[in-house]
Amino acid sequence: MSSTLPTDRASAARAVDLTKVYGTGDTRVVALDSITCAFEQGRFTAIMGPSGSGKSTLMHCMAGLDTATSGSALIGDVDLTTLDDKRLTRLRRDSLGFVFQAYNLVPTLTALENITLPMDIAGRRPDKDWLDSVISTVGLADRLDHRPNELSGGQQQRVAVARALAARPAVVFADEPTGNLDSRSGAEVLSFLRRSVHEMGQTMMVVTHDPAAAAYSDRVVFLADGRIVDEMVDPTAELVLERLKRFDVSGASVPGARVGEDA
Amino acid sequence: MSPEPVSLAPASEKTPDMVRATLRNLLAHKLRLLLSAVAVVLGVSFVSGSLVFTDTIRKTFDDLFASVTADVTVSPKEAFDAGFSGTVSTAALPASTVQTVESVEGVESAVGDVFVEGVQIIGTDGDVVGVSGAPGIAVNWTDNENLTSLTLADGRPPRAAGEIAIDADTAEKSGYRVGDTVRLLTPALPTTAELVGVFRFGSSGGLAGATLTALDTATAQSLLPQPDTFTSVSVAAQEGVSDTVLRQRVREALPDGSVVVRTQAQQTEEDSGEIESGLQFFNIVLLVFAGVSLFVGSFMILNTFSMLVAQRTRELALLRALGASRRQVTRSVLAEASVVGVVGGVVGMGAGLLIALGLKAAFKASGLEIETGSLVFRPRTAAWSLVIGVVVTLVAAYLPARRASRVAPVAAMRDDIAMPTKSLRWRTVIGVVLTSAGVVVLVGSLSASGQRAASLVGLGVLLTILGAIVLSPVLSRPVIGVLGALYPRLFGTVGRLARDNAQRNPRRTAATSSALMVGLSLVGAFGVLAASINASIGGLIDRALGADYVVSSPQQAPFGAGVATALERLPEVRSVTRQRFGAARIDGSTVFIAAADPASLAQSITVDYSAGSAAGLTKGLLVDQPTAEAKSWAVGDRVDLTFLGGATASLPVAGIYEPNGALGPYVVSLDTWEDNGGDTRDSFLYVNLAEGAAPTDARPTVAEVLAAYPNLDLLDHAGFKEQQRGQVNQLLFLIYALLALAILIAVLGIVNTLALSVIERTREIGLLRAVGMSRRQLRRMVRLESVVISVFGAALGLLLGVLFGVLLQRSLAGQGINDLAIPTVSLLVFLVVAGVIGVLAAIWPARRAARLDVLRAVTTE
Incomplete structure (x- = not known):
């Protein structure tokens, strides 16, 4: 099943016949099976699916962190599969933002320094007004001089979100951004992500297994066995949960396909 | 909680990715152990090398002196033992002694021996044969086969003035053949003589580099200060007369108090005893350097095990949670250390043979050639190598092992794990006390003299170095802050991160740089001392030399x-x-x-x-x-x-x-x-x-x-200064060559720490790469961290070295080293070299960091 391309918005990122295979012969595992999908500009897309469905692999390939076996992963018009490490690194630095589940910050740098890190690495000056608005959006103005170990988990993740947004990337990728947070902090972080999409026009792609988190998105893409099996626009937590329950009943999860979830 | 966390593992290990990850992990672990074993290998190899080398020299001399053939030897009595070489007594035995001894009951035969130093052969190339400084010895030819160690190999013995025979080694080196006219230097005048024979000496044939010339007795005697005398008398006993009995009889026959009479065994012991004490000193010097290497190496081991333990905190905590006792945890770490110690000891023992060969070459290059036979490897060398390897490793691993046992079981369940760290307050106190005590002892040594001053200096240096080692974690943060102040400005964020990484774990940074510190403090001290000696020589020659x-x-x-x-x-x-x-x-x-x-x-x-x-x-x-x-x-x-x-x-x-x-x-x-x-x-x-x-x-x-x-x-004046300084510099280079080993270990220590840091910071590096740090920038970051750590150690070491050097110069001021000179340029060169060392040490860890798979790094546990 492939997703329909919305006509009203240009896509910020696209997967075209994206395939990822691990191993050969008996140990051959297809993590992504010829996925074609578009992620619209200025929208919050959640990727969901049972364990081993390939959702993390999809994100890693789209974000240039993993290399596809075949097919294309495009950011704007740039096909990541054609880039060498140097160009890929530059693209990540200049056009992409990342929020990971854990270990998101450099412990030796202050919150502010962590936020401006990608721009500092690039040797670019951050846009002061934008930076201020990002910082005030995530509500960290009074914590900027603190080091990560002086911040709570939620605060750390908000710093990570601010870092992802600060450079105005084309797409922000978030891999289980609330996985390590309690529900209140998680909700905070998710609403920042949502506000950045709706107020700043950011494109956002979030991998999550939490229906509550998916409810913050504009659109949910469901994966199972490396294929897109369904999608949902303007989801609610209940609808997402309902949809996920059907995976459990059908037993769609294949044990051998757990690759990419944990490593 | 899942009741079967372990059973999950095989399922995931089935995937090829996990197998590879596990293998890689194991390999990385092996690599870490190997790296720490390298420290043991290097330290032990120097110990084993020193022992092999001195044993080899000793054997050479033992062979030489085993050629004492006389049953009893009569020598003139020296008033006392001069204690330094190059002092030759002119005491001699009158020719009549030979007759007196011959008439003693039980004497088969007695001959007078002549032994003269300063007879050198000038080779066909116009230069003195043999390495400069090696003794040139002349003896008289004795036909009595029982009383000579010389065996004719070619030609005939010298019979008259103007005839000589030389040893086979010298003949080969000089290019002379029997029948040639040979130029030679004697204590009297340079002269020429006809080469009539070539002989072998003793069993080995060679003389450990010395040249040996045989003359007829009258000519040999003419070279002695007193005419018609002998330097010793060799006696052969009749069948059935023991050496001891004969010795007694000979002694009674000769005027009391003027001669020493020794049996063959006593003479052999006497001859080799002098060499023995010389070798002993030499052995001690080598072992001191071996000690420095091991001391430096133990930091590397300590560091490696600290990091291994830190990385395994979760595993150790799990063991504790499952009921392992503290002692079991300690023991498991120590068991690992013993394996490293044994492996390091065995490999080091073997590597010692290479070091011994290297020492031979180094001595040859510095003009102190000692010709030796094949290397001598005694069981003692093997025993010491193993014992030292294991003991040093266990001692160095003990602290980390104890820390490992303190890991709380709950750490297994925590997400971010940190080893319990103690505050640096006690360290500061102990460090300041040790360092102050060291400086006080050093300053106190100024007013002492002789042996006492030397031991005080040694104690003071040791205390100060120990104090500095204890203090260096305290110093590392501020000093690296200063040293790395330019980093952010020059290298931006990469520089900033490099500096912060170096400051991040003060203990580790200190332990890494301590090795370099110890090495360079000695380099600095000897540098200042040598410069002061050179300056003093220059000053002395300017002031005191009136001759042209x-x-x-x-x-x-x-x-x-x-x-x-x-x-x-x-x-x-x-x-x-x-x-x-x-x-x-x-x-x-x-x-x-x-x-x-x-x-x-x-x-x-x-x-x-x-x-x-x-x-x-x-x-x-x-x-x-x-x-x-x-x-x-x-x-x-x-x-x-x-x-x-x-x-x-x-x-x-x-x-x-x-x-x-x-x-x-x-x-x-x-x-x-x-x-x-x-x-x-x-x-x-x-x-x-x-x-x-x-x-x-x-x-x-x-x-x-x-x-x-x-x-x-x-x-002339300039040339004389040059010659005098040349000797000092030669010695300095020899010391530097020996210290180079300690520095090599220090470099490996830096490589080791950086490599382990990179492994430890895998996720952080992955994050940096994910948010856009290029491989080049990452490599630079590791390199800059390495450089600032190296320069920190070097700066601290050189500072201490200058302190030691100045105090040494002050304490030797009365003994001719009157001028203090600090070789600023060389010291700065060493600092720059330390920076280069940092760059080199970072090559491999930096490459490793840059090669990290970003995805694996960010998702790794």
């Missing part, structure tokens, strides 16, 4: 008196001052004493007298100020001297002079010296040119005379 030229051999080996006589005949030469050195005994202790021509001394060497003058030297004694003060002597007091040959003299103090490096503490006249049986060879000649003869004009004439003596150098 100095004649000496590069190794300052004494040479024949004929040189001075030949120079004195030149019309351009106004006077030649001969100077000789030797030992004498005053007030029950052996002292270094110089003898010089009283008449021309004042022209050659500027001496400042605080009392008296050189006028009374002919029949008197000159003493330097500190000695006179210590003994409360005044001009006119009589001093009793005993010379090596046993002669005694009571000399009045004629003058007291300011300390003078060219003279030493005591000076007597040449006449007094010769009258009392002193060595008749000269060590230095000071040549004063006649009025109106310019040094540049006279040089060719003087050089022509010396052309016959290729072993001697003609030196």
Whole structure:
């Protein structure tokens, strides 16, 4: 099943016949099976699916962190599969933002320094007004001089979100951004992500297994066995949960396909 | 909680990715252990190398002395043991001794032996055969096969004046064959002789680098200071007469107190005993360097195990949670350490053979060639290597092991794990106390003297270094802050991160740089000392040298008196001052004493007298100020001297002079010296040119005379300084070469720590790469961290080194090292070298970091 391309918005990122295979012969595992999908500009897309469905692999390939076996992963018009490490690194630095589940910050740098890190690495000056608005959006103005170990988990993740947004990337990728947070902090972080999409026009792609988190998105893409099996626009937590329950009943999860979830 | 967390693992391991990850993990683990074993290997190899090398030399000499063939040997009695080499007694046995001994009951035969030093063969290439400084020995040929260690290999024995035989090694090196005319230097005059025979010496044939010339007895005797004498008498016993019995009989037959009679066993022991004590010193020096290497290496082991334990915190905590006792955890870490120790010990033992070969080569290169047979590997070497390897590793791993046992079981369940860290407050206190104690002891050593001062300096250096090691984690943050201040400005965020990483774990940074610190503090101390000695020599020569030229051999080996006589005949030469050195005994202790021509001394060497003058030297004694003060002597007091040959003299103090490096503490006249049986060879000649003869004009004439003596150098002021400094620098380079090993270990320590840091920071590096840090930037980050750590260690070490050097110079100020010189340029070079070392040490860890798979790094557990 492939997703329909919305006509009203240009896509910020696209997967075209994206395939990822691990191993050969008996140990051959297809993590992504010829996925074609578009992620619209200025929208919050959640990727969901049972364990081993390939959702993390999809994100890693789209974000240039993993290399596809075949097919294309495009950011704007740039096909990541054609880039060498140097160009890929530059693209990540200049056009992409990342929020990971854990270990998101450099412990030796202050919150502010962590936020401006990608721009500092690039040797670019951050846009002061934008930076201020990002910082005030995530509500960290009074914590900027603190080091990560002086911040709570939620605060750390908000710093990570601010870092992802600060450079105005084309797409922000978030891999289980609330996985390590309690529900209140998680909700905070998710609403920042949502506000950045709706107020700043950011494109956002979030991998999550939490229906509550998916409810913050504009659109949910469901994966199972490396294929897109369904999608949902303007989801609610209940609808997402309902949809996920059907995976459990059908037993769609294949044990051998757990690759990419944990490593 | 899941009841079966373990059973999940096999499922995921089935995937090829996990298998690979596990393998890689294991390999990385092996690699870490290997790296820490390298430290043990290097330290142990130096110990084993030192032992093998000295055993090899010892065997060479043992073989040499095993060739004592006489059952009983009679030697003239020396008044005392001079204690330093190069002092030769002219005490001799009258020829009649041979007859007296022959008539003793039980004596089969007795022959008189002549042993003369300073007979050198000039090779076909015009140079002295053999390495410079190696002794050139002449002996008389003895036909009695029972009483000689020489076996004729070619030609015939020397029978008359103008005939010589030489040992096979020398023949080979010189290119002479039987029948050739050979040029040779003797204590008297350079001469020529016909080579009539070639012989082998003892069982091995060689003489550990010395050259051996055999002459007929009369000619050999003519080279001795006293005519018709022997240097010893070799006795063969009749069948059935034991050495001990014969020794007793021979002793009774000879005048009491004038001779020493030894059995074969005693003589062998006596001969090798002297070498033994020389070797012992040498062995100690090598082992000190081995100790430094091991000390430095133990930091590397400590560091490695600390990091291994830190990385395994979760695993260890799990073990604890499952019921492992603290002791079991400690033991598991120590067990790992013993394996590393044993492996390191065994490999180090083998590597020691390479070090021994290297030492041989190093000694050859520095002109101290000792010809040895194949390497000697004794069981003792193996035992020490293993014991040292295991003990050092266990000691170094003990602290981390104990820390491992303190890991709380709950850490297994925590997400971010950190080893319990103690505050640095106690460290600061202990470090400051140790360092202050060290400095106090060092300063205290200034007022002590002799042996006591030396041990105080040693203790002070050790305490200060230990204090600095304890303090360095405290210092690392601020100092690296200062050193790395330019980093952010020069290298932006990459520089900033590098500096922060270096400051992040002060203990680790300190332990990494401590190795370099210890090495470079010694480098710095020796550097300052050598520079001060050189400056003092320069200053001394400028102040004290009045002569136009100095004649000496590069190794300052004494040479024949004929040189001075030949120079004195030149019309351009106004006077030649001969100077000789030797030992004498005053007030029950052996002292270094110089003898010089009283008449021309004042022209050659500027001496400042605080009392008296050189006028009374002919029949008197000159003493330097500190000695006179210590003994409360005044001009006119009589001093009793005993010379090596046993002669005694009571000399009045004629003058007291300011300390003078060219003279030493005591000076007597040449006449007094010769009258009392002193060595008749000269060590230095000071040549004063006649009025109106310019040094540049006279040089060719003087050089022509010396052309016959290729072993001697003609030196003007600049050349003399150069020669003197050359010796100091040669020694300095030798010390640096030995210290290079400690530095090599330090470098490996940095490599090790960085590599482990990279592994430890895998996720952080992954994050940096994910948010856009390029491989180049990452490599630079690791490199900059390495450089700042290296420079920190080097700066601290050099600072300490300068402190030690200055204090050493101060404590030696009375002994001729009067000028302090700090070799700023060399020190800065060392600092730069430390930076380069940092760059080199980072190559591999940086590459490793850059190669990290970003995805694996960010998702890794």
